[in-house]
Amino acid sequence: MSLVSRRGRILLILALTLVVAACAAPLWLPWFGWYLVRSGPPVKADMIVVLAGDQSGQRILEGAELAREGYANRVLVSGPGPEYGLYESELAINYAVSHGYPRELFIPFAHTEPSTVREVRAILPVLRRMHVRTIDVVTSSYHTRRAGKVFRRYAPDFDVHMVAAPSFPFEPGSWWKNREGAKLFAIEWAKTVAYWIGL
Numbered sequence: 001m002s003l004v005s006r007r008g009r010i011l012l013i014l015a016l017t018l019v020v021a022a023c024a025a026p027l028w029l030p031w032f033g034w035y036l037v038r039s040g041p042p043v044k045a046d047m048i049v050v051l052a053g054d055q056s057g058q059r060i061l062e063g064a065e066l067a068r069e070g071y072a073n074r075v076l077v078s079g080p081g082p083e084y085g086l087y088e089s090e091l092a093i094n095y096a097v098s099h100g101y102p103r104e105l106f107i108p109f110a111h112t113e114p115s116t117v118r119e120v121r122a123i124l125p126v127l128r129r130m131h132v133r134t135i136d137v138v139t140s141s142y143h144t145r146r147a148g149k150v151f152r153r154y155a156p157d158f159d160v161h162m163v164a165a166p167s168f169p170f171e172p173g174s175w176w177k178n179r180e181g182a183k184l185f186a187i188e189w190a191k192t193v194a195y196w197i198g199l
Helices: 003-023 025-035 058-068 088-098 116-129 141-154 179-196
Strands: 047-050 075-080 106-111 134-140 159-165
Touching: 025 179, 047 058, 047 116, 058 075, 058 088, 058 134, 058 159, 075 088, 075 116, 088 106, 106 116, 116 141, 134 141, 141 159, 141 179
Parallel strands: 047 075, 047 134, 075 106, 134 159
Antiparallel strands: none
């Protein structure tokens, strides 16, 4: 067999593989979206913790509603900043209050940490001082697996339950069908890989 025909055969196999992969995309693309999601139902907890990073208000409203339903008496709201003199925790609490939740339900936790790892490491001493051990952690669905891993790594003494807030426009089973969902997917996968390799 000549070198040219061998290369031709390899290229044909590669082309066929790409065609099959493209045709089967609806079967394997959802797996990558669903992999990011690892959450469960809330439990009766000492505290609800709402993680930062959501400008849509979905996380804070989910946390507030869990408190209203009796899963915990207080909601610790994490939020970095300042941006124009305000912290995300303040903005999130104001947003929840504007939706009818009482301000006294919330404990603001303002900080300057830029990553989930550093955010969690900053939150844990606060929770320990409050003698909290069981927490419902509310974050966007696509963030639940990575955030859960961080909590389990740095807080093995806590009973941690990850609760997914709605994450529109990200839908795990069809994330590639809209631009904003695809952007959230790409960013979270980049952060997930960075966490795996210790960045």
